[in-house]
Amino acid sequence: MKLYIIAPLLLTLITSCSKDFLKEDPKSNLTPDNFYKTADDLNMAAIALYTQVNGAFNQSGGYATLWGGDDMTVARAGNKISYSDFDTYQATSSNDRMTNWWSYFYATIKSSNALIINYPKATAASEDDRNHAAGQAYFFRALSYFFLTRTWGEVPLITDNNVDYNRPKATPADIYALIVADLQKAETMLPDVWDGNKRQNGVDIPPTRGSAKALLANVYLTMAGWPLKQTDKYALAAAKAKEVIDNKTTWGYDLTTNYGDLWNKSGKFNHETVFGCYFNVNVSGWAWENYNMLTPNAYAPDDEGGWGDGYGEINFYKNFPPGPRKEATYQTVYFLNNKPENAVDWTKTQHKHPYFFKFRDDDAFNPVNHVNNNWIGSHTVPVIRYAEVLLTYAEAQAMSASPDASAYSAINRVRNRSGLINLTAGLSQTAFRDSVIAERGWEFAGAEPAGRWYDLIRTETVAKANSNRDASEEALKNVPNDATHTFYWAPIPIGDKQLNPNL
Template sequence: MMCLLVTSLVCAGCKKGFLDRNPQGKYTSDTYPYPSGTGPYDTYLFAIYAELRSFNVHSQAFICATGIRSDDGDKGSTPSDGGADAIDMDNFPVQPNNIFVNTLWVGYYNLINKANIAISQIRNSNSNTVNASEEIKKQSEGEARFLRAYGYFMLVRLFGRVPLIDQVFDDPAAQSNVPQSSPELIYAFIEEDLKFAAQHLPLTWDAEKFPGRLTKGAANGLLAKVYLTQKKWAQAMATADLVMKSGQYNLNTPYDKIFTEEGENSSESVFEVQATASFVTPTANGVQYASIMGVRGTGNWDMGWGWYTPSRNLDTSYEAGDPRRRRTILYTTGDSAISLYGEILPAGLPNLMYNHKVLTSPVMRRTVGSLSGNWMNIRILRYADVVLMYAEAANELGGAANIAAARTALNTVRTRARGGNNSILPDITTDNQAELREAIRRERRAELAMEHDRFFDLVRWGIAEQTLHAVGKTNFRNDRDVLLPIPRTQIDLSKNVLTQNPGYPN
């Protein structure tokens, strides 16, 4: 049986609910072997949750692939930092021997493998030795299948054709020889996993014991995005509507609070990677996400690598007065060079702008005794995203009723964004489908900027090439760069069972 570290995080004076919390993947002395209301499979489930914090899953390579490739941001840092592999992620094409490509492949298959281990243990457990009701078994399998589906959703969007592995191999080397399946087959598999998860996961968990643990809403929210990616508009609209009518989420959290430590696991959160830190344990239970995008400076501003900096195109794309611009972009020059915490940025930083959404609070930096931000959660799926998915799907279905529903949903996001200032971000009033489509797309960019959807949105809208060429990324080719190359390392390990994506050298 896998061993999990038993820790008890102690942090005097920390605010309950965002620092003094139990990260997924760890037991504490109070909850070992498992607290009331969960089950005996948590050893395996928490191992999958812990993998979400892996450097290979949600750190440098993830930021490169989901952010730096888009028009929202650039590599940032210094010109040579990261070498050719990083530069190619920004400017295209990415080579099959790019280190970040193999990192992503290994990271998401590690996540999938741990999910398969959990599913195998749950399905094959002996009722004489494991005391678990059928309900707990289904619930536990639902968690594992959600996380497996998430791994495959990332892989299919990144690589297209990938091996479909749904079992635990006695010989790990044999896994390298599984041929690729079509994207259609992968998407069908993802849908089935998420439908199962949505059926068996609870609506809520005890927020004190299990902050951020997967729910029915998370499964339906991710499933809606899977449908949207495939242009299955009716299914996407209906599934997003299930989340919206669940009563578990709302847009009440102010936009400027969502990305703070206190905004973690708020009513905006649908799927959020959990991380934590203390003065005693500053990094082991965290994730190296915020620090990679943190301000690259010296002294108190030596917060990170300065990767994925907002682009000038993003800066100028906001509507006049949109408060999300200043909450998303941390400026380093002029009168705007001040953080949401009132900190004035020093002169001479290597980049003109940084991602304001990952800036940590001064209180937390002092409490943890670190500038790294390893304790910051990652917002993978927010409620506003679900509402905008509903709006997009409804509008694409067309018809007066659906277009009206799409417009109403869109305007709820704009209402929250304007923060009570009715002189900005007026309601969208058009009933023209094409005009509303463009309004929804603009809103997605403004609402979700510097997060993880922009590149995938451009690809599924079919406008990646024209958009990226317009911001100077003219090496991008639609017949090649919508997908990453299959890693050369993996092709070699498979003895050429795996084949390369179109447009890339073998």
């Protein structure tokens, strides 16, 4: 991201501050009173948000909270134990992996709050400039709270930047109320299309009005399930997703022709990504958030010099329908010790599990011998995909009215792209919904932000899904309960609990 937007602006800022830097000058100290004045000020404040969001999605740490789903598992050894703790339902407040999301999302919220509070002061900027900056802040604050409450449940709801170590936890209902309000603002304040260096290869880098609508549709769908169970939100989810589908040409959204194109290094900019995080390993100097650490090492097998942060659960893999989607999702051939002459299938690997190939194909990956020449990459992380919009519509339409022709058309577009035939006609509401949930699981399997885990939570099927666990998997330390919702939410990080007695 920073190669396209942030780096030039930082260069401008450094140049403008270089004269007589030893002389004390209060105007050189950036404060809310003297910073939020011009369009450039707003642009720099908005750009800062991307550093935080990129940091949240560029490494495995936060994704560890999704390992409780039935699609991902990991060896319980070494530095993988913190991942395994979520997979086997024994995570504690001291878990070091989950703090990546907690810290980055709250940092995003803090930066968003500053922009939301101060953007009206930018009197030297145009109304469009003010709206576009604030629209990004509202979008990112909503996105951050959406991940926080789905992961941790009741969390502090902060809309100011005052230091307060006695903030109470807010209920999910209150958090969702703010998320909806923020996205309703974002969808009116964001543009349909960006220009200049905010648009690369015909793809918008920042969120657009379409991004806000797509996220709001998913929020409504989630509100219809556990814990709120506001079933009236199904209709709102369907209507909002339909807005995106009906106007997809406005924002340039569509499914890629081939599922595998999403994960090829040549597919960095694609029209299926409704909102994504963009990285560039060639940015000079070291900046953690510039680089994607999900690729190429994180999910590569140990047998090929990878880190093995996670791999596919066996029964989920076996139930995954064959076809081009499965072939692109999982690695099919493994070169032991990176020797092509030692080619085996997943059953002959060290951990005897199928590994995910998503994010593997990057500039640092050598397809000839599967050597990873770098531990960081430039792969795009799609936070929202158009496939999710279609599946959100299909489920929400079926649950708010009936599995009509439009609902079937939406799910069948995703199925057909994956090499599957049309879904069986005439299904009941419940059977159709279950088919969509299964489809989402296959479509977003592995370390994607549209995690399988969140679908299991909202449909109250965590225990049910994990009951189909191969005997060779690591045994569950605790067993989740779909009636009492035990182990549905991650524990609050110990550092914040020690600071705030109300957590």
